[in-house]
Amino acid sequence: MLAELTLADAAEAGIRLARPEDDAAIHAVLVAGIFTLCRAAYGDAIVEAWAARRIPGLQDVIADGRFFVAETSGEVVAIGGWSPESPDLAWIRALFVAPPLAGHGLGPRILAEVERRAGGRGRTRFGARAGLNAVSFYARQGYREIERGPLELDTGLVMEHVLMWKGAR
């Protein structure tokens, strides 16, 4: 259970490639993260619409070896992946930490692994559409803010996000 995690679990978590059967656990971390870590920045209506979305094409991303999970005690506690935008550019996707373990370095670890694995497949530049709550996090990981813009959810609600960039533009 995500709710029963302790801080020792953050330190002990190992990062591995996601498997097809991780789908439910991945979405559980995503939904918990949206509701708990993003609500203050966006409010109830937006987090509810956001949490209702599945990660587009997740099974294909997993099959292509571009999605990772951090796991401890058999529990998925952080997630993240990348998409190939061009031969040298990767988009960071769905980077989330289980709320009980937020703020203890798992986000930087899984982001570093995503970048390392994308780097192994030729990517030297990284883009991220950061939620407002994640801008300072990405900035600490070497991303710079490019522009703020609207992102329309399926319900028609619009959430502001920030395009962040690492590497040559």
Ligand SMILES: CC(C)(COP(=O)(O)OP(=O)(O)OC[C@H]1O[C@@H](n2cnc3c(N)ncnc32)[C@H](O)[C@@H]1OP(=O)(O)O)[C@@H](O)C(=O)NCCC(=O)NCCS
């Ligand atoms: C953004 C995120 C991936 C960072 O991962 P992390 O493991 O928490 O990263 P860090 O350990 O470096 O800590 C990040 C922040 O958590 C804060 N923090 C500390 N204790 C915390 C706690 N108990 N609960 C929540 N945040 C806490 C830190 O002060 C730091 O704040 P800042 O980035 O505003 O300066 C994670 O917080 C998360 O999943 N957020 C929700 C999803 C999200 O916004 N993803 C980004 C793509 S849009």
